[in-house]
């Protein structure tokens with residue numbers, strides 16, 4: 001099978017490797033229908049030291065089950081499934097509490113050797129705990145939107161749930177990537193009254209409006225803080241969704257959160273610390289969030305896609321075949337694409 005590996009900075013290749021196979025009786029092997037490139041796939045793309053052994057890439061995928069292990073109860077060959085970005089057992093205390101990213105038996109794609117999810121076939125550990133069946137055909141036009149259930153839509157939703165967005169709230173979304181745009185969808189689903197998206201890219205802000213943003217703020221840093229304060233009676237927003245992960249994004253988020261407000265943060269943190277000085281801590285603001293338990297939200301969000309209320313698949317503004325995946329990495333790095341879909 002063909003699978004994607006990163007060998008060094010800006011060096012993504014598709015290699016021919018041995019087919020994925022069942023290693024444990026709780027595994028399945030799927031044949032990929034669609035996969036995609038994640039912002040987090042780019043973290044080491046800029047900087048990786050060249051190596052003769054590549055790092056297997058990808059963790060967002062939809063496929064049909066090719067083979068099911070002997071202990072898999074809920075799935076059989078031929079089932080079409082969406083795969084959340086980590087594999088979780090389904091029975092430990094964390095899984096039972098819908099906190100699957102802390103599963104005591106968690107497994108990550110590509111860590112056991114072989115390929116990961118940007119590949120023609122994928123081994124999925126803990127199939128019963130991890131997978132969700134899709135009630136559509138493989139040629140469904142909903143496939144791009146359903147693929148966002150593997151990560152970005154659920155991550156955006158986690159930002160909104162972490163910030164405890166309630167009907168009538170004023171929400172600011174920091175970040176206009178696929179997660180930030182998904183957070184706009186999430187805030188709308190939770191009936192926020194005003195959704196202010198911070199974005200300076202026209203195509204992204206247009207999509208943000210289509211997803212439910214009521215206002216767009218193109219300014220950043222001090223100027224951005226001032227604009228948000230002006231829009232909120234000088235107070236800041238009750239809910240701020242931090243979907244970037246940089247120091248400037250968290251500093252901005254704290255500055256634009258109203259007293260007694262909450263920041264939902266899902267941006268992969270590149271900061272070492274969050275400023276918790278007197279002016280921050282004593283304002284009674286909360287900071288919640290982390291890596292999203294995508295598996296916890298899939299059943300809740302899927303009907304919105306199936307019934308046409310949301311169309312998160314619009315974040316995919318580039319589609320490539322697997323052999324051309326390096327073009328997707330390049331376009332996302334250069335920000336000429338929001339998110340790249342991979343067809344097989």
Ligand SMILES: [Zn+2]
Nearest residue numbers: 038040060151
């Ligand atoms: Zn991802």
Ligand SMILES: [Zn+2]
Nearest residue numbers: 089092095103
């Ligand atoms: Zn578990």
